[in-house]
Amino acid sequence: MANEIELVLALLATMTALVGLAGRVGLPSPIVLAIAGLIIGVVPGLPRVALDPDLVLLVFIPPILFEAAY
Known part of the structure; x- marks a missing residue:
């Protein structure tokens, strides 16, 4: 966590x-x-990162929606 x-x-x-x-x-x-x-996605040697879908919905989606509203 x-x-x-x-x-x-x-x-x-x-x-x-x-x-x-x-x-x-x-x-x-x-x-x-x-x-x-x-660019970050194609850099070799970086470990794969798996985010919990609930975490994405709670942290990243609200700012995106707020920005799109104005």
Whole structure:
């Protein structure tokens, strides 16, 4: 459980930094996040990460819906 919390915090921090970077560069943040996800996904040697679907629904979906509402 502690490992999942660290992973979620690391992902949220990375997403926050990438959104800030996207704003400074002038690119839409979903594009930057998608490119970063693709890059992280193809890096060899990184362990496979399996997130609990309930964790994804509780942590990641609400900010996405909030952003899409405005």
